[in-house]
Amino acid sequence: MHEPDPTPAGNDDAALLARYAQGDPAAARLLAARLTPRIYAHACRVLGDSAEAEDVVQEAMVRLWRIAPDWRIGEAKVSTWLYRVVANLCTDRLRKGASVGLDDVAEPADGAPSAAEGMQQRARQDALSRALATLPERQRQAVVLRHIEGLANPEIAAILDVGVEAVESLTARGKRGLARALAGEREALGFEDYG
Amino acid sequence: MDDRALEALFEAERAAPPVVPEALMQRVFADALTVQPSADSRGWRGWLRLLGGAPGLGGLVAAGCVGVWLGLAPPTALPDLAGLVLGVESTEVYDGQTDGLTGFGWDLEES
Incomplete structure (x- = not known):
C-alpha cells in the first residue's frame, strides 16, 4: 500500500469500496462509474489498442473487487492502487509483444x-x-x-x-x-x- | 517541436478522452456482483451461517436443552452431577415395594 490519502475524493472511493464489501450493490456501480473511465483511458493511451485496454481494465477491476473486504481505509488511495495494477498489467502485455495499432485505438x-x-x-x-x-x-x-x-x-x-x-x-x-x-x-x- | 506544441497535443488528447464502451461497463459491474460478498455473510448473519443456518441453530438449542435437563434431573443410571455440585442429594431410587403399583397390572388381576 502507498501513502496515506487525506483527499476527499480518495476517501469517497475508499468509503464506496467499504460499502461494496458490506454487500451494497449500488456502491459497486458508483465506484465502477468513477474509476473505470480513468483507467480505461490510461490503458488505451499506453497500449494503443482498445480491445487490449478493455481486457486490462476488466482484470484490474476484478482485482479491486476481490481486495475490497481486506481494504483498510486511510492506508492507500484506491485510484493509486488501481492505476498501479493497470500499469503493471499494461507492462506485462507490452513485454509480451502486444502491438500498438492505431486503427484499434478507441474513438x-x-x-x-x-x-x-x-x-x-x-x-x-x-x-x-x-x-x-x-x-x-x-x-x-x-x-x-x-x-x-x-x-x-x-x-x-x-x-x-x-x-x-x-x-x-x-x-x-x-x-x-x-x-x-x-x-x-x-x-x-x-x-x-x-x- | 517545442513544449508549447507538445502541450497543445496533450490538450487535444485531454479534450477528447477515449469513451468507455457500455459493454465493458456492464462486464465490470457483472464481475462486481459476482465477486461481492453478500450482506448475509457479515455480522450475526455470518455467524448464523457458520452454525449451519436456522436448522443448525435449532439443533444446537435442542441439544443444549437436553444437556441442561439431564444435568438437573438425570436418569437413575447416571450420577446426579447437579446434586454433587450443589451438595444436595436429589436422586430418589424407586424400589418397587413401597406401593402396590407395578408395570404389569398383576395386582389388579389378582385382587
Missing part, C-alpha cells in the same frame, strides 16, 4: 468541434498516439500519467514503484522522445507558428 469523445477543428484535433491525437508508441514503456506510462492525466509526481512514483526523481527523469526523456518523433509533423499538425 475519442466527441466534443462537437467544427469539422476542421475536429479533423485537426483527431490528427493531433493520432500523431501523439504514434509518437507515444515509439517511447520505451516506462517513459510512455510516465508521460501519459503526468502530462495527459495530470497526476502529481509523488503519485506517479507510487504507481510506477520508483522515486520521484526517477519520475522526473522519465517524463523529461519521454517529452524529448516525443519532440523527436513529431519533429517532421509540425506543419501538418498546425504548428507553423510554434518555435
Whole structure:
C-alpha cells in the first residue's frame, strides 16, 4: 500500500469500496462509474489498442473487487492502487509483444468541434498516439500519467514503484522522445507558428 | 517541436478522452456482483451461517436443552452431577415395594 490519502475524493472511493464489501450493490456501480473511465483511458493511451485496454481494465477491476473486504481505509488511495495494477498489467502485455495499432485505438469523445477543428484535433491525437508508441514503456506510462492525466509526481512514483526523481527523469526523456518523433509533423499538425 | 506544441497535443488528447464502451461497463459491474460478498455473510448473519443456518441453530438449542435437563434431573443410571455440585442429594431410587403399583397390572388381576 502507498501513502496515506487525506483527499476527499480518495476517501469517497475508499468509503464506496467499504460499502461494496458490506454487500451494497449500488456502491459497486458508483465506484465502477468513477474509476473505470480513468483507467480505461490510461490503458488505451499506453497500449494503443482498445480491445487490449478493455481486457486490462476488466482484470484490474476484478482485482479491486476481490481486495475490497481486506481494504483498510486511510492506508492507500484506491485510484493509486488501481492505476498501479493497470500499469503493471499494461507492462506485462507490452513485454509480451502486444502491438500498438492505431486503427484499434478507441474513438475519442466527441466534443462537437467544427469539422476542421475536429479533423485537426483527431490528427493531433493520432500523431501523439504514434509518437507515444515509439517511447520505451516506462517513459510512455510516465508521460501519459503526468502530462495527459495530470497526476502529481509523488503519485506517479507510487504507481510506477520508483522515486520521484526517477519520475522526473522519465517524463523529461519521454517529452524529448516525443519532440523527436513529431519533429517532421509540425506543419501538418498546425504548428507553423510554434518555435 | 517545442513544449508549447507538445502541450497543445496533450490538450487535444485531454479534450477528447477515449469513451468507455457500455459493454465493458456492464462486464465490470457483472464481475462486481459476482465477486461481492453478500450482506448475509457479515455480522450475526455470518455467524448464523457458520452454525449451519436456522436448522443448525435449532439443533444446537435442542441439544443444549437436553444437556441442561439431564444435568438437573438425570436418569437413575447416571450420577446426579447437579446434586454433587450443589451438595444436595436429589436422586430418589424407586424400589418397587413401597406401593402396590407395578408395570404389569398383576395386582389388579389378582385382587
